[in-house]
Amino acid sequence: MMRIYFALVALVFMVLSLGGCATTRHYKDALPHNLKVTSKIESVTAALDIYSVGQQCKITYLGTVDIDQDLLEIGIATGKASYLVVSFTNSSFWSSSSGFTHYDFSLLPRKAYRYLIDVSYIDNIYNVIVYEINQLSGEKREMEGKELQNCGS
Amino acid sequence: MKIALSSFIVLSIAVLTGCVTSHPQNAIEFRAAVPGAFLAKVEKYEVSQPFQKVASRFEKMAPKCLNVTIKTVSQSTTSYQVIVTEYKPTVIRSEDRAELHVQQHHAQGVMKITEEPEGGYYLMVVDAIKVDEGTTRIEYYGPSAGHESIIKAIKGWASGENVGCPDLTK
Numbered sequence: 001m002m003r004i005y006f007a008l009v010a011l012v013f014m015v016l017s018l019g020g021c022a023t024t025r026h027y028k029d030a031l032p033h034n035l036k037v038t039s040k041i042e043s044v045t046a047a048l049d050i051y052s053v054g055q056q057c058k059i060t061y062l063g064t065v066d067i068d069q070d071l072l073e074i075g076i077a078t079g080k081a082s083y084l085v086v087s088f089t090n091s092s093f094w095s096s097s098s099g100f101t102h103y104d105f106s107l108l109p110r111k112a113y114r115y116l117i118d119v120s121y122i123d124n125i126y127n128v129i130v131y132e133i134n135q136l137s138g139e140k141r142e143m144e145g146k147e148l149q150n151c152g153s
Numbered sequence: 154m155k156i157a158l159s160s161f162i163v164l165s166i167a168v169l170t171g172c173v174t175s176h177p178q179n180a181i182e183f184r185a186a187v188p189g190a191f192l193a194k195v196e197k198y199e200v201s202q203p204f205q206k207v208a209s210r211f212e213k214m215a216p217k218c219l220n221v222t223i224k225t226v227s228q229s230t231t232s233y234q235v236i237v238t239e240y241k242p243t244v245i246r247s248e249d250r251a252e253l254h255v256q257q258h259h260a261q262g263v264m265k266i267t268e269e270p271e272g273g274y275y276l277m278v279v280d281a282i283k284v285d286e287g288t289t290r291i292e293y294y295g296p297s298a299g300h301e302s303i304i305k306a307i308k309g310w311a312s313g314e315n316v317g318c319p320d321l322t323k
Contacts, residue, residue: 088320099322120317124302125309127317144213 027063031075039119044088053081078109103128105148176267183275187294194297200311204283208251210310215242218318236262241272249283
């Protein structure tokens with residue numbers, strides 16, 4: 001009886017551990033695709049958390065997209081700011097240690113533009129580069145600094 | 154654990170250079186203290202990169218990557234420790250020289266025993282100096298152990314290879 005109990009406890013623990021934490025939910029990708037995420041990730045798991053930004057920079061969590069493919073496409077709202085968080089998590093089922101690093105920024109997507117987030121994590125070095133691409137001209141430019149820090153503007 | 158090691162290294166730079174009661178208060182004092190300090194080193198090398206590119210990467214990547222606060226939680230069966238470390242990068246650029254200063258301030262979990270400069274204790278100073286149109290000399294002053302990811306990232310900014318931010322949890 002005791003053995004069965006421990007086996008059940010171990011099974012529940014494994015299911016919970018392997019299934020991940022229940023505090024995230026998948027992003028409901030219902031808008032026209034205007035955001036590409038390209039990635040090259042080694043030895044960690046990466047994810048993109050998406051928030052809408054309201055008045056006075058109040059953010060509302062919309063969901064998470066796992067960055068588990070080299071190329072992802074999703075849609076985010078145009079004409080209003082989104083707050084995006086790229087996270088890198090290093091954890092192991094067999095190890096007690098874990099690490100969490102993130103890069104966050106806000107983005108004000110415009111109509112007639114597409115966006116590309118290039119994400120990499122190689123050898124404990126990560127990088128997140130955000131590009132804006134004019135759909136008409138094809139012109140691509142890197143966004144940086146203050147234009148990614150503005151909130152709700 | 155690594156944060157504790159880094160604190161030990163920073164303290165070693167002061168204690169083993171004979172400055173038990175004071176830490177380097179600026180980059181000049183830090184450069185002078187490092188050569189004789191325990192667990193600290195000076196490393197000089199050249200990269201095949203124009204100075205302008207190296208300096209621009211310092212200016213772009215340092216605030217993007219190192220203006221951060223890291224919270225570390227260490228837990229065992231007998232202890233629980235939370236350390237909050239605030240990093241502060243500063244880049245000073247002139248025509249043929251760029252200096253990157255990295256300071257760290259422990260907001261929680263580490264006791265201060267000496268006067269701390271504004272912005273935190275100096276962790277490392279990296280100078281990029283123009284040699285010729287395609288070559289830049291790098292002079293690194295800082296820890297000889299620990300902080301591998303920061304050192305690797307700064308080497309990447311200098312060389313142009315795998316340019317990115319260090320994962321400071323490593």
